[in-house]
Amino acid sequence: MAGGIEIAFEPLSSRGRGGDVVVFVGDDLALSGPAAEILGRPGAELVARAAASERFKGKAQSALVLPAPAGVEADRLVVIGLGSEKDRAKTDWTLLGGFTAGKVGGRSARVVLDWPGYAGSARDVADFTLGARLRSYRFDQYKTKKKDEDEAAAALSLLVADPSGAQAAARDAAAVAEGVILARNLVNEPPNVLYPEEYARRVSELTSLGVEIEILDVARMKELGMGALLAVAQGSAREPRVAIMRWNGADDPSEPPLALIGKGVVFDSGGVSIKSAGGMEDMKGDMGGSAAVVGTLHALAARKAKANVIGAIGIVENMPDGNSYRPSDIVTSLSGQTIEVINTDAEGRLVLADVLWHVQATYKPKAMIDLATLTGAIIVALGQDIAGLFSNDDALSAQITAAGEAAGEKVWRMPLIPAFDKAIDSKFADMKNTGGRHGGAATAAAFLKRYVNDVPWAHLDIAGVGMSSTPSEINRSWGAGWGVRLLDRLVREHYER
Numbered sequence: 001m002a003g004g005i006e007i008a009f010e011p012l013s014s015r016g017r018g019g020d021v022v023v024f025v026g027d028d029l030a031l032s033g034p035a036a037e038i039l040g041r042p043g044a045e046l047v048a049r050a051a052a053s054e055r056f057k058g059k060a061q062s063a064l065v066l067p068a069p070a071g072v073e074a075d076r077l078v079v080i081g082l083g084s085e086k087d088r089a090k091t092d093w094t095l096l097g098g099f100t101a102g103k104v105g106g107r108s109a110r111v112v113l114d115w116p117g118y119a120g121s122a123r124d125v126a127d128f129t130l131g132a133r134l135r136s137y138r139f140d141q142y143k144t145k146k147k148d149e150d151e152a153a154a155a156l157s158l159l160v161a162d163p164s165g166a167q168a169a170a171r172d173a174a175a176v177a178e179g180v181i182l183a184r185n186l187v188n189e190p191p192n193v194l195y196p197e198e199y200a201r202r203v204s205e206l207t208s209l210g211v212e213i214e215i216l217d218v219a220r221m222k223e224l225g226m227g228a229l230l231a232v233a234q235g236s237a238r239e240p241r242v243a244i245m246r247w248n249g250a251d252d253p254s255e256p257p258l259a260l261i262g263k264g265v266v267f268d269s270g271g272v273s274i275k276s277a278g279g280m281e282d283m284k285g286d287m288g289g290s291a292a293v294v295g296t297l298h299a300l301a302a303r304k305a306k307a308n309v310i311g312a313i314g315i316v317e318n319m320p321d322g323n324s325y326r327p328s329d330i331v332t333s334l335s336g337q338t339i340e341v342i343n344t345d346a347e348g349r350l351v352l353a354d355v356l357w358h359v360q361a362t363y364k365p366k367a368m369i370d371l372a373t374l375t376g377a378i379i380v381a382l383g384q385d386i387a388g389l390f391s392n393d394d395a396l397s398a399q400i401t402a403a404g405e406a407a408g409e410k411v412w413r414m415p416l417i418p419a420f421d422k423a424i425d426s427k428f429a430d431m432k433n434t435g436g437r438h439g440g441a442a443t444a445a446a447f448l449k450r451y452v453n454d455v456p457w458a459h460l461d462i463a464g465v466g467m468s469s470t471p472s473e474i475n476r477s478w479g480a481g482w483g484v485r486l487l488d489r490l491v492r493e494h495y496e497r
Contacts, residue, residue: 004137004154005101005132005136005154005155005156006155007129007132007133007155007156007158007170008155008156008157008158009158009164009166009167009170010110010158010159010160010163011159011161011163012034012112012114012160012161013034014110014157014159015038016073016110016157017073018074018075018108019074019075019107019109019155020075020076020077020078020104020107020108020110021038021039021068021072021074021077021078021109021110021112022078022079022080022100022103022104022109022110022112023035023038023077024080024081024082024112024113024114024115025079025080025115026058026081026082026083026085026087026088026115026117027057027059027081027083027084027087029047029048029051029056029058030115030116031044031047031115031116032112032115032116032118033114034112034159035112038072038110038112039069039072039077040071040072042069042070042071042072043068043071043072046066046069047064047077047079050064050079051079056079058081058082058083059081059083060081060083060087061081061095061099061473062080063078063080063081063099063103064078064081065077065103066078066079074110075107076107078103078104080096080099080100080103082096088117091120092408093124093125093128093131094128094130094134094474095131095473096131097127097130097131097132097133097135097474098132098134098474098475099131099135100128100131100132100156101131101133101136101154101156102135102473104156107154107155108154108155108156109154109156109157110157110159111157111158111159112159113125113128113158113159113160114159114160114161122165122168123169125158125160125166125169125170126169126170126172127173128158129173129174129177130173130174130176130177131473131474132154132156133173133174133177133181134177134181134474134475134481135473135474135476136154137181137184137476137477138476139184139188139477139478139479142190171303176299176303176484176485176488178299178302179295179296179298179299179300179302179484180295180299180484180485181295181481182291182294182295182298183291183294183295183479183482183483183484184291184479184480184481185479186199186202186287186294186479187284187285187287187288187291187466187467187478187479187480187481188478188479189284190284191267191284194266194284194287195317196233196238196239196264196315196316196317197238197239197241199241199243199264199266199287199290200215200241200243200315202294203245203294203313204243206245206294206298209298209301209302210301211246211301212245212246212248213243213244213245213246214243214246215242215244216241216242216243217239217241218239221240221354224358225336226334226354226358227332227334227354228331228332228333228339228350228353228354229242229314229316229334229350229351229355231325231329231331232271232316232318232344232347232351233316233318234321234324234325235318235320235321235323235324235325236316236318237319237321238266238317240314240315240316240317242312242313242314242315242355242358243264243294243312243313243315244310245294245297245310245311245312246308246309246310246311247300247301247305247307247309247311249300249308249496250307250308250497251306255497256308256363256364256365256366257307257308257309257310257363257365257366258307258308258309258310258366258367258368258369258495259309259311259312259359259360259367259369260292260293260297260309260312260368260369260370260371260487261293261311261352261355261359261368261369261371262287262289262290262291262292262314262370262372263286263288263289263290263313263314263348263351263371263372263373263374264287264289264290264291264315265283265286265287265316265317265347265351266284266287266315266316266317267283267284267286267318267319268283268345268347268348269283269320270318270320270344271318271319271320271325271344271345271347272325272326272327273344274345275345282467282468285373285467285478285479286348286373287313288371288373288462288466288467288479288483289370289371289372289373289374289460289462289466289483290313290314290315291479292371292462292466292481292482292483292484292487293311293312293371293483293487294313295481295483295484296309296311296483296484296487296491297311299484300488305488305491305496306496306497307491307495307496307497309491309495310359310363312355312358314351314352314354314355316351318347324344325341325344326341326344327341327342327343327344328340328341329341330428333353333354333357333451334353334354334357334358335353335354335357335450335451337430337431337450337451338429338430339353339426339429339430339431339432339433340426340427340429340431340432340433341433342432342433343434346433346434346444348372348374349374349444349448352372352448352451353448353450353451354451356370356448356451356452356457357451360451360452360455365455366456367393367396367455367456367458368452368455368456368457369396369400369458369459369460369487370448370457371460371462371466371483372459372461373467374444374459374461374462374463375441375444375461375463376440376463377439377440377441378464379463379464381414381441382464383464384465384468384470385410385464385469386411386412386464386465387409387411387460387461387462387464387465387482387483388411388414388460389401389411389412389414389458389459389460390413390414390416390441390442390448390449390458390459391416391459392449392452392457392458393456393457393458395456396456396458397413397458399493399494400458400460400486400490401413402493403486403487403489403490403493404486406489406493407485407486408474408485409465409482409485409486411486414442414445415442416445416446417442420435420439420442420443420445420446421446421449421450423435423436423439423443423446424446424447431450433447435447441461444461445459445461460483462483465480465482466479466482467479467480469482
């Protein structure tokens with residue numbers, strides 16, 4: 001990917017030359033001591049005059065960009081507002097890093113990470129670097145003509161009170177950024193490039209970080225009895241795969257793992273129940289849940305997380321063909337439960353059913369979380385800024401909700417009641433793969449619940465946030481890589497020892 005960013009750390013007393021100088025002010029427009037020293041009296045006066053003429057009030061997420069004053073060895077002066085004292089006390093450091101990187105663009109800059117009343121920690125600075133890295137991401141490898149600014153890589157020198165402490169904390173943040181970027185790359189790839197076999201090959205690259213990889217091919221899936229997943233794949237010329245990733249970072253290798261399961265439909269035409277042409281190109285992103293799992297395993301392994309985590313993804317392509325599965329077919333899942341196919345476009349739950357059952361039966365996890373771009377119904381309910389959470393366990397649900405709030409990837413718990421489970425009962429099989437139009441996200445979750453037994457489990461329907469989500473200060477990409485930061489925070493706070 002072009003662009004990117006380089007980040008270094010220097011003491012607040014450092015003096016460099018060239019590039020931008022970035023300083024931060026509150027609504028009183030007061031500069032910190034180090035910032036005032038770098039700008040000198042002419043610089044401080046320039047800020048005051050320009051703020052008055054441009055009506056810059058120092059509000060949070062506002063900026064004033066000026067030519068550097070005489071005597072300051074810089075190209076531009078970027079003044080970033082932080083708002084009131086109350087606003088500064090609840091600064092979102094990741095968003096601040098993204099906002100700052102956005103104002104700098106593909107330039108080099110010295111960022112004076114200090115302001116009156118500053119109380120940031122090394123971890124806060126690390127979150128700032130995370131936001132800057134995520135904002136700098138671009139996916140343009142298939143463009144043959146690029147603008148000069150598209151080729152430029154930003155270089156930030158962060159002037160901080162404790163450079164060594166900030167640098168150490170930022171290593172973990174860099175690992176998380178790598179995981180998010182990997183997930184974004186996977187979601188953004190075209191389906192003629194990222195077909196199941198190629199996807200499995202890319203997953204196998206995690207072995208370089210110490211992740212154990214097992215790839216199940218068609219022969220192995222038939223041997224196991226993954227009839228639901230294989231039914232979805234049978235209309236495609238591309239064979240399916242199941243990729244299983246094991247990160248054993250806990251001191252006790254026998255400790256039951258946390259299991260993360262992802263829907264990996266690399267292209268979803270809808271099969272025989274074919275989708276309309278409008279927007280079908282977006283269905284390359286129907287593997288966003290699996291991308292989040294792969295990205296999380298990368299992040300955990302790269303930062304050497306002290307936890308045992310299993311990642312498992314079902315990778316298929318859902319295509320119409322003379323060999324495609326059909327509405328009214330009855331398939332037998334790995335669990336032995338039979339499924340009447342009502343709609344071949346309700347395919348993701350069939351893929352997840354076999355993978356969920358395999359993981360809970362084989363690895364005996366302490367908890368399971370699946371992520372899937374599963375239903376349009378969740379977008380109708382929650383829009384494109386929040387994911388739907390369904391769970392059979394209140395404690396796990398609360399942990400995920402808190403981790404999402406802290407990481408800036410929010411979820412909202414949705415109901416799972418007996419009526420939703422009853423809606424998927426079939427006249428001809430144990431269940432049908434859709435409960436109809438009403439409560440579509442909930443009946444899909446009820447379907448998945450039949451494949452987890454008594455394991456604490458949560459389902460995240462990320463259809464609204466996993467692709468074509470709302471742009472933010474840390475994401476300008478079609479594929480957001482949503483879920484990696486949430487899951488990393490969850491593991492860090494509840495599963496590492």
